[in-house]
Amino acid sequence: MLDITLLRKDLPSVVARLESRKKNQPYLDVARFSALEAERKQLQTRTEEIQARRNALNKQIGPLKAKGESVDALMAEVNALKAEMESSAVRLDALQPELQTLLLAVPNLPHESVPQGEDEAGNVEVRRWSPQGGEGGNAPQLGFTPRDHVELGEPLGLDFEMGVKLAGSRFTVMKGAIARLHRALAQFMIDLQTGQHGYTECYVPYIVNGETLRGTGQLPKFEGDLFAAKKGGQDGEPVPDLSALYLIPTSEVPLTNFVRDTVVPESQLPIRLTAHTPCFRSEAGSAGRDTRGMIRQHQFDKVEMVQIVHPEKSYDTLEEMTRHAEAVLQALELPYRVVLLCTGDMGFGSSKTYDLEVWIPAQATYREISSVSNCEAFQARRLQARFKNAQGKNELLHTLNGSGLAVGRALVAVLENHQQADGSIAIPKALRPYLGNQAVLRA
Structure with a gap:
């Protein structure tokens, strides 16, 4: 606010x-x-x-x-x-x-360094990276016509038909090898963020109240993007009052609310939190977009990074967190680029946002896999999240959040970028300890 x-x-x-x-x-x-x-x-x-x-x-x-x-x-x-x-x-x-x-209902003000623009066409590429070329390297060519993740994943246990049967469109079931690879990716990401970057791993509720969502800006403006819990009960069980509860769209929501109505001692800053959770989004307004495969789902997993910092440190922290997300992509040997979002493409609560876009060979384009944003005091004002400064006065904190990374899209990128001509998947070295040191994934 x-x-x-x-x-x-x-x-x-x-x-x-x-x-x-x-x-x-x-x-x-x-x-x-x-x-x-x-x-x-x-x-x-x-x-x-x-x-x-x-x-x-x-x-x-x-x-x-x-x-x-x-x-x-x-x-x-x-x-x-x-x-x-x-x-x-x-x-x-x-x-x-x-x-x-x-x-x-009013969004945050763009930082002075954010480029002017009406939509994604106004975004500015900052840098790109590839396993072969390092920073500045272009995405490598596979040397054969790439298959997409649907064709690659189905023999490994990626089951879209079962997802539709159980829940509807934009839900997916994973079985066997692909489920294990998905789990390995999430475990690797959470271990990297906690072991190398100093985040505290958290387990949080997957369903939260309206006050929590108002604190981070999802309510009231974006209620249509949320899955609301409904009252229910059967077999004589008491009916719980869930009418004011919602499934989380990202673990940024509960993690940032840790400091709601709190005065944090300055000595405890920065606070670095991470969690691996499912995320639930109705994808309102996305009809007809990315209907094939796993790019746009109603339920997906994500490892989230949240930092709560001194106001003077928040823009340095934004750069730091962007590098934390990049470290995951580099360890997975995935080509990507970093894009600075323009004023017309930023999220509601952000003052400045970097998107990380991973190369998807079958689409021959980069697709978003992480957004890292500085919200300055926008969320903290809603949350009444403060710290006691050196003069003994209460001052609003700054909050930042970013994906480290979206697990489903990382799965898509690993399948497509590490595919081999016979349809098998070469497992990146960083992931092999999580898969019994297996080097290749075959149906």
Whole structure:
């Protein structure tokens, strides 16, 4: 959530920065905000006037009473002023949630280093890497016509038909060798982030309440992208009240909420957290996109990285976390590129985002496998997540999050980039300890 003082001091500047995100998208009802702010100022000014008048009257009443003079008129005015002040207080209390509702729908402001652009066409490539060429290297050619991950994976136990049977479209079942490879990828990622990069491994609920989702920005604006839990019960069991609970779209949500309504000692910063969880997304608005295979699923696994840091360190941390995600791709010997997202392509809560895009040979293109974002104080303001600074004052923290990595898309990339002409999969050296030192995966 934005700092309301920014809007009060320079509303046109804030609106201009918001409009740089996507043209013709009303992020803020400026007329409504201005009207509420004008009313708030008027009520506060009038309240101060009333309080000053009441104080002046009370000073007069005492001496007049001591002289035996009538104070009925003055008392009547005091009582009238009291009633007016109480009425103003009620309206002021009602204004706060109205302003809060407006602000909850407003995205974060882009950092000054973010390139201007309306959509992904405005994104800027920062660097690319390949196993053969290192940084700056282009994706290698396989030397034969590549098969896609569906054709490669089905003989190994990738079962899309069973996923549809059990749940519907965009769900997948994995059995045997492919399930083991998927598990190995997740274990490798979590071990790398904890063992090399200092993250604390966490186990978190896969279902959370609305307050938790509001804290990180998914609610109220993106409720349509969530899977809501429903009331249920059978065989005489009590019906649980799940009406306000949701499946997590990413473990960023519970991990970042660890510091909700908390004042963290500065000595405990930075806080580095990671978790391997399933993620659940309705993919609202994605009809017809990536219908083949595992690129866009309703349920997928991800290893998430979250850092909670001192505000002065957050942009250095963004670069650090991007390198942490890159380390996974490099260890898996996967060609990728790093892209700085433009203003029109960034997520709701982000001030600056890097996307990591892995090479997918069958599509002959790079596809997103990780986003690493600095949210500055945007989430912390919603969460009331603070730390006690060197001067002993409470200050808002900065929060960052990133995928380290999306496991399903990493599986796709490993299958396609490490395929051999006979359809077998050469297992990257970093993964072999998780697969009994197996070097090749065959049907």
